[in-house]
Amino acid sequence: MARLHLKDIRKSFGETRVLTGVSLDIADGEFVSLVGPSGCGKSTLLRIIAGLETQDSGRFEIDEQRVDGVRAADRNLSMVFQSYALYPHLSVGENIAVPLNMRQLNALQRLPVIGPFLPGARGRRRAIHAQVARAAEMLDITHLLGRKPGQLSGGQRQRVAVGRALVREPAAFLLDEPLSNLDAKLRVHMRAEIAQLHRWLGATFIYVTHDQVEAMTMSDRIAVMLDGELLQVGAPSEVYERPADIRVAEFIGSPKINILPAATAADGSIACLGTETRMAVRGAEVRASQLGVRPEGLHLSREPADFTGEILHLENLGPELYVQLRLQGCDAPATLRADAALLPQLAVGQSVHLSFRRDRALAFDNDGKAVETRLLDRTPQTTPASGIKPEQGIAPDLGEERRAAHV
Amino acid sequence: MTTYRFSTGETIKHVVLILGALVVLLPFYLMVSTSLKAPQEIETNRGGFLGQQEMMVDGDCVRQGNAEEDCRQRPVVYNYTQAFEKAPLLRYLLNGVIVTVSIFIIQVVVALPCAYALAKLRFRGRSLVFGAVIVCLLIPVHAIALPLYIGLAKAGLTNSYAALIIPWTISAFGIFLMRQFFMTVPDDLIDAARMDGMSEFAIVWRVMLPAAVPALLAFAIFSVVAHWNDYFWPRIVITSSQELFTPPLGLREFKGEMADHAYGPMMATATIIVTPLIVAFLLAQRRFIEGITLSGMK
Ligand SMILES: Nc1ncnc2c1ncn2[C@@H]1O[C@H](COP(=O)(O)OP(=O)(O)OP(=O)(O)O)[C@@H](O)[C@H]1O
Ligand SMILES: [Mg+2]
Secondary structure (H helix, E strand, O other): OEEEEEEEEEEOOOOOOEEEEEEEEEOOEEEEEEEEOOOOOOHHHHHHHOOOOOEEEEEEEEEEEEEOOOHHHOOOOEEEOOOOOOOOOOOOOHHHHHHHHHHHHHOOOOOOOOHHHHHOHHHHHHHHHHHHHHHHHHHOOOOOOOHHHHHHHHHHHHHHHHHHHHOOOEEEEEEOOOOOOOHHHHHHHHHHHHHHHHHHHHEEEEEEOOHHHHHHOOOOOEEEEEEEOOOOOOOEEHHHOOOOOOHHHOOOOOOOOOEEEEEEEEEEEEEEEEEEEEEEEEOOOOOOOEEEHHHEEEEEOOOOOOOEEEHHHEEEEOOOOEEEEEOOOOOOEEEEEHHHOOOOOOOOEEEEEEEEEHOOOOEEOOOOOOOOEEEEEOOOOOOOOOOOOOOOOOOOOOOEEEOOOOO | OOOOOOOOHHHHHHHHHHHHHHHHHHHHHHHHHHHHHHHHHHHHHHOOOOOOOOOOOOOHHHHHOOOOHHHHEEEHHHHHHHHHOOOHHHHHHHHHHHHHHHHHHHHHHHHEEEEEEHHHOOOOOHHHHHHHHHHHOOHHHHHHHHHHHHHHHHHHOOOOOOHHHHHHOOHHHHHHHHHHHOOOHHHHHHHHHOOOOOOOOHHHHHHHHHHOHHHHHHHHHHHHHHHOOOOOOHHHHOOOOOHHHOHHHHHHHHHHHHOOOOOHEEEEEEEEHHHHHHHHHHHHHHHHHHHHHHOOOO
16 A cells, blocks of 8 residues: 655656656555556656666655665565566466565575575465465466466466566556557456456556556546656546547547647637637637547537538447548548447448537647637537437536636 | 479588588597407408407406406407596596586676676676677687686696686676577566565576576586587696596596507597587487577567
8 A cells, every 4th residue: 555656757768858757646545547659658657666767856755755766676566567577487376476485585595495494484485375375366367376477378477467466465556558468358358357456455556558448447547648748647537528638638539539620719719610619718818729529529410510521431330330521621530439320321422411519529729738618608409310319428518617627 | 202302402402411410420430439449450440330349358467467368358348448447537527527517607607697787787888898708709718828827826726626617717608698698588577576576686596597597508518518628728737636637638648658559448538528428418409409599588
């Protein structure tokens, strides 16, 4: 159990600045995901937390205790590596026992051959054995304890790596893309298992991934990282619905959010692709120049509505349908998420009318920062085409002021 | 059934390889054959590979006043018993084992931490040190033999096991080979060991050593063969005490004492000396080749 506190951590490798001032507070027992594209510095940050790398500046505390300069072994953190990093010459049971052996036996008792016969060694070894057995049982790998890592499947290796991490009950778990070597199905399964493990143990978890689905589904909070800085830290729903930055909006959510060019008139009202959006920015100086609409916020419409577009491509995923469109007045293709039942009515090349949910549209200024908006009137949404229901879930908060999220 | 078609390319390849094999094997053939034959057969070059194995009379035995009847022996038996009787061959073999094994163990104790540091630790001047190791690889032993000898003589260490062992305990080749192997060990494994609470030395002995067994085996063969067969260095530092002779030095005994007709026992000795190495190589062959190709761990 531990609270972690990172303050203004910076790190460069030679000329490359990898971390440019990362600050983060992690509460006891929290599950925080660190997401970001490849090469943004996630692993580097995790390795600094683990003590495998030293930061150039900034401080790191565990439970109010500054641990900069403390050896990795003495920080009482566990790490699960992407490659699992199991000792190839040791059996599964021995692998899991290593962290306990290193901590609970002294140098003499660890010696091969004579070690087990030294005074006190037998009792401790028996205790270690029991701990290993318990961890194995928790992860359902008891039947594998005698095997070598080379004789295990990817998923089994992954469990063993988790077992080795949890057996000594560390202050916090650090996981660096532990699922990225697994196939899609196993990944979904292990995702649930790790989340469950977190609930059981109640320990602090820091989970690095570039898979935003993993981050969204498992975490208490998500920290979105880009180019060595944290752009936003917040609950998954907050990061998804109120991204603080256009880069966060683009990174979180699949298919990607549609970014449409917009213009702000002198009175603050926003126009997008030649249509009045009946939205306005709050504040006199604020200018929105881009509008973000998630694929589920766009709807096909029978009557002429906000936009018109031409269907470029249809992707049927079974339960739902992704429609790729070219909107009139916008070069970048847009994506729309629709009910798969609509498939027979649609064809590539067809021209369609589109409406969008203003209450869920996001406005960004020139620098990509989110700007606060309000809705100008209460006219009902354009009626969706038959068969298309407006998104359920979050109740529309029409007219209510919308606060831009902040880090 | 497989049919084999004639192909000029393949034929040439095989002819070349067969010739090469013959060149390498012929001395061994002669050595083993000579060790089996009677002196007359060796001189006249008759008797094929095994010799006729007719009873022969041991001249020394008769000279010592024994009846000729008692001194009759088969040539094989004569050669191989002579090998053990004329010189303390077992003692020489034991010396060989002591020296080669000590050298190898100390080489490993020195080379593994060095190689680990050169492969996996980041420190100032690392590439410089590694460059120095490469340079050491290029220095021939004979070039530094004299200064080494003088140093050992000044320290009063000639005619001792120490003189046979100490100069070889730091093997640039061993460091280089193990460093190349360690480069293939994933960094994550080492980081995992650190997280598990191991010190850097513990990592070397508990993680790197077991992972490096194939490479170590390859190095063992190089090291043991080189020092088991070494004639040059023991000849320089062992001048008086016969009880420190290594097997190659022991071979010389036959040359000096018994003039020309001792070829049989001499070749018997040579055969006995090389046999342990060949047996060891055959046993370790598969892993040895794994080590040479430095097939890392996946
Ligand atoms: N030891 C190192 N020496 C030099 N550069 C490094 C080192 N380690 C990492 N980097 C650089 O730091 C940057 C961030 O690396 P990092 O491994 O933290 O990325 P990441 O976010 O974990 O990416 P991924 O999702 O691909 O694992 C990269 O550009 C990488 O090249
Ligand atoms: Mg990484």
